[in-house]
Amino acid sequence: MELNKLEMDLLKSITDLETVPSGALNIRLNGKAVMRQSSPNISVGPNDEGTGLKVEIKPGAVNETVHVPVVLTQPGLLDKVYNTFIVGEGADATIIAGCGIHNDSHAISRHDGIHEIIVKRGAKLKYTEKHYGEGSEQGKRILNPSTVITIESGAIAELEMVQIRGVNDTMRSTVAHIHEKGSLKIIERLLTQEEQRAESDIMIYLDGNGSNAQVISRAVAQGHSYQLFRAALIGKAPSVGHVECDAILMDSARIRSIPELQAEDADAVLTHEAAIGKIAGEQLIKLMSLGLTEQEAVNTILEGFLR
Amino acid sequence: MLELRNIFLQVDGESGEKVEILKNLNIDFQKGKVYAVTGPNGGGKTSIAKVIMGIYRQSQGQIYLEGEDISDLSVTERAQKGIGYAFQQPPRFKGITIQDVMSIASPGADLVRIRSFLRDVGLCPEDYLDRDLGTGLSGGEIKRIEMAQLLLRDPLISIFDEPEAGVDLWTIQKLLGLIVSRYKHNPNKTAVVITHNEKIIPICDEILVVDGGTIAAQGPPEKIWHLIKDDIECKVRNQCQGEVTYGVK
Numbered sequence: 001m002e003l004n005k006l007e008m009d010l011l012k013s014i015t016d017l018e019t020v021p022s023g024a025l026n027i028r029l030n031g032k033a034v035m036r037q038s039s040p041n042i043s044v045g046p047n048d049e050g051t052g053l054k055v056e057i058k059p060g061a062v063n064e065t066v067h068v069p070v071v072l073t074q075p076g077l078l079d080k081v082y083n084t085f086i087v088g089e090g091a092d093a094t095i096i097a098g099c100g101i102h103n104d105s106h107a108i109s110r111h112d113g114i115h116e117i118i119v120k121r122g123a124k125l126k127y128t129e130k131h132y133g134e135g136s137e138q139g140k141r142i143l144n145p146s147t148v149i150t151i152e153s154g155a156i157a158e159l160e161m162v163q164i165r166g167v168n169d170t171m172r173s174t175v176a177h178i179h180e181k182g183s184l185k186i187i188e189r190l191l192t193q194e195e196q197r198a199e200s201d202i203m204i205y206l207d208g209n210g211s212n213a214q215v216i217s218r219a220v221a222q223g224h225s226y227q228l229f230r231a232a233l234i235g236k237a238p239s240v241g242h243v244e245c246d247a248i249l250m251d252s253a254r255i256r257s258i259p260e261l262q263a264e265d266a267d268a269v270l271t272h273e274a275a276i277g278k279i280a281g282e283q284l285i286k287l288m289s290l291g292l293t294e295q296e297a298v299n300t301i302l303e304g305f306l307r
Numbered sequence: 308m309l310e311l312r313n314i315f316l317q318v319d320g321e322s323g324e325k326v327e328i329l330k331n332l333n334i335d336f337q338k339g340k341v342y343a344v345t346g347p348n349g350g351g352k353t354s355i356a357k358v359i360m361g362i363y364r365q366s367q368g369q370i371y372l373e374g375e376d377i378s379d380l381s382v383t384e385r386a387q388k389g390i391g392y393a394f395q396q397p398p399r400f401k402g403i404t405i406q407d408v409m410s411i412a413s414p415g416a417d418l419v420r421i422r423s424f425l426r427d428v429g430l431c432p433e434d435y436l437d438r439d440l441g442t443g444l445s446g447g448e449i450k451r452i453e454m455a456q457l458l459l460r461d462p463l464i465s466i467f468d469e470p471e472a473g474v475d476l477w478t479i480q481k482l483l484g485l486i487v488s489r490y491k492h493n494p495n496k497t498a499v500v501i502t503h504n505e506k507i508i509p510i511c512d513e514i515l516v517v518d519g520g521t522i523a524a525q526g527p528p529e530k531i532w533h534l535i536k537d538d539i540e541c542k543v544r545n546q547c548q549g550e551v552t553y554g555v556k
């Protein structure tokens with residue numbers, strides 16, 4: 001099956017792909033897998049229940065990439081999918097997920113992606129998920145991703161979540177369990193505008209000795225939008241965890257940021273920093289003194305902040 | 308080149324009262340000259356620079372750039388017309404690299420040029436181009452980058468606000484010397500260096516002493532430097548007894 005121009009454009013906005021890639025892949029269009037292929041080291045197939053995908057990366061396989069984008073163009077669709085990703089022992093893989101919604105109607109388009117990710121002993125994973133929404137009418141574009149990730153001993157994972165404009169409503173939940181000497185870094189970049197709402201709830205259990213977690217959140221709220229950010233670190237063993245949440249507030253938007261630290265071991269070192277504020281006047285003036293207009297200065301600052 | 312005529316600047320004081328920071332200032336910055344602006348802390352040097360750049364709006368008076376009244380222009384418009392200011396305390400930016408800001412300072416400048424200006428202020432381009440203008444840089448590094456931007460920009464009038472602050476002692480002289488040598492014999496441009504450096508002030512073309520929001524003394528170094536330097540030193544150190552006249556009254 002071929003993707004049409006609209007579908008290809010959406011795919012490009014979430015994956016930066018110009019053409020359908022040749023490696024392991026699953027493209028889900030309007031609730032159905034329309035393209036699916038495995039590669040020698042990555043198997044891509046249906047899960048046992050038939051409710052979604054199962055992606056397995058062979059132990060020891062390195063430099064592997066799999067694309068699993070979701071595209072919604074049919075208005076009024078409520079799409080729900082359960083995906084499991086297993087990164088085999090010692091493997092080194094990149095998973096590129098993401099969801100693009102085009103909705104020109106008045107009906108709601110919604111995608112709920114429920115992911116389970118297991119990063120086996122000593123494996124390395126980079127997971128990126130980009131959300132993108134567009135459409136000319138009032139029809140809402142809703143995305144509710146939910147991820148449970150287990151990082152086994154000595155494994156490393158980096159999750160990057162990006163949502164810049166376009167999505168009306170999103171409620172993201174991320175739960176992580178990190179075993180001995182495992183390491184997790186979560187980076188979130190979020191820009192909401194108009195009446196959009198975005199919630200992100202992150203819970204990280206530092207279960208193992210020497211486990212390590214870092215959460216970096218950069219958020220911009222414009223218009224009358226609302227964001228809620230909750231990040232909890234639960235230190236159950238000697239471990240290190242840090243949450244850093246930086247937000248720029250504009251217009252009449254609101255942001256609520258709730259970092260939570262819970263230590264159950266005297267050697268759990270948990271810290272957080274959170275700051276919410278408008279763009280510093282000094283920064284604007286400085287860029288304007290280099291010849292930028294006020295609007296150009298704002299854009300430059302936001303672009304850098306969300307980079 | 309740039310003329311300040313009867314400039315007054317008022318700001319809101321802590322308890323809501325008006326505080327006059329600049330009082331009836333008249334300055335005529337000419338082409339082809341390098342000016343040293345000095346005087347005690349709190350004298351009004353930075354305020355003059357900010358009024359010229361349009362960051363502070365004068366409460367009375369006019370500003371002319373090459374004869375054109377720019378008193379009501381925005382910061383952006385003044386920048387585009389050829390006014391440049393290197394901040395005393397430059398702000399930091401997350402996610403904006405040194406290469407980015409140099410490109411904003413001089414759109415279209417190629418990498419070779421950007422690199423050479425970084426080298427001029429003592430920064431190795433290989434180490435710095437991709438670095439973030441965020442919290443990872445020292446105060447001295449931020450000041451050098453600020454200076455490199457303005458040198459690269461090379462507007463009609465360049466105002467450097469205490470470029471030596473935070474920079475290690477060994478390189479201060481070199482940095483200040485760079486500004487003076489670049490602009491001393493440039494017939495079409497004007498440079499203004501706000502500084503306390505005793506080696507640099509005497510090699511500028513003209514000295515302006517700013518104290519109490521007015522020009523307390525002005526003249527070429529050979530005429531006034533020997534008269535004013537002791538007074539400036541005691542003022543800067545806060546050790547003066549009685550009224551200070553900078554040898555002019």
Ligand SMILES: Nc1ncnc2c1ncn2[C@@H]1O[C@H](COP(=O)(O)OP(=O)(O)O)[C@@H](O)[C@H]1O
Nearest residue numbers: 318319320328347348349350351352353354355
């Ligand atoms: N925005 C402001 N609000 C209140 N007072 C100010 C403001 N800017 C400057 N001042 C005051 O004006 C005086 C001159 O300041 P400034 O121009 O920074 O002096 P200088 O650069 O010579 O050290 C100081 O007393 C300073 O506290």
Ligand SMILES: [Mg+2]
Nearest residue numbers: 352353354395
């Ligand atoms: Mg000053």
